[in-house]
Amino acid sequence: MTKTPAKYRALISSDWNECLAPCGPFDFISFTYPSLDPSIKKTFKAYTSNHIPLSEAIRRIAALLPQTITEDQMDAYLDDCFLTYRGVTELIQWCSKKNILFMINTTGMQGYFQRVFKKGLLPEVPVASAHPMIKFEEKGRTFCRYQDLFETRDKPLNTQKIMGKYDIGAVKTIVIGDSGGDGPHFEWGAQAGAFLIASMAKSSLDQYCSRRGIEINLYVGPRYSKGAKRSVESEMGVNFMDLMPAIEKIL
Secondary structure (H helix, E strand, C coil): CCCCCCCCEEEECCCCCCCCCCCCCCCCHHHHHHHHHHHHHHHHHHHHHHCCCCCHHHHHHHHHHHCCHHHHHHHHHHHHCCCCCCCHHHHHHHHHCCCCCCCCCEEEHHHHHHHHHCCCCCCCCCEEECCCCEEEEEECCCEEEECCCCCCHHHHHHHHHHHHHHCCCCHHHEECCHHHHHHHHHHHHHCCCCCEEEHHHHHHHHHHHCCCCCCCCEEEEEEECCCCCCCCCHHCCCCCCHHHHHHHHCC
């Protein structure tokens, strides 16, 4: 007998890096190979500002790596550095109890989340849309299902796949992002009628949206102007459980 998909009341499709956690998608590489950090930061900024496509960023970073990252190296990074913004874990747990599908939708690596969930550092989510450049062999039963993401424009495509699978309408969908790399996701969300939340908003996201007449419904945490330096201290003061009233209103 075919198992009927779970019935979810709503969908949250959220970026991860510098949006739900104060880390970058390639920090585990910088941790393992510190000498690569300047080049990695430059590449990260280039694609999140929409100057180069994600595929080009991945090509450049892959060319820098002397060899692929192992599970042990990823675990060493997570043991030393894993951190989320306040209330993120609790929000994911609350969504699960409320039958809200919390989907991580990021340019980060599938292997990062495989190890995060395996080590119990974060509640496992039903779906993670992430890049497969780094991924590991799954050992044992897993709850999370992975969708491949190769370009930033794949974010809305993967969100739509989940909406269709679980029959969730756009008015019950929340998109969360922080930078211009989330621009295509926000652009789709604005056209579809989803609720748009900018978390730790970078000027690249504001610029992308303003040029296209996209209205962001809610800002969470610092809103950075062009050239402004990030304040991790301010970001860590944000509590994501404060989003509950906005989510409840959508429900």
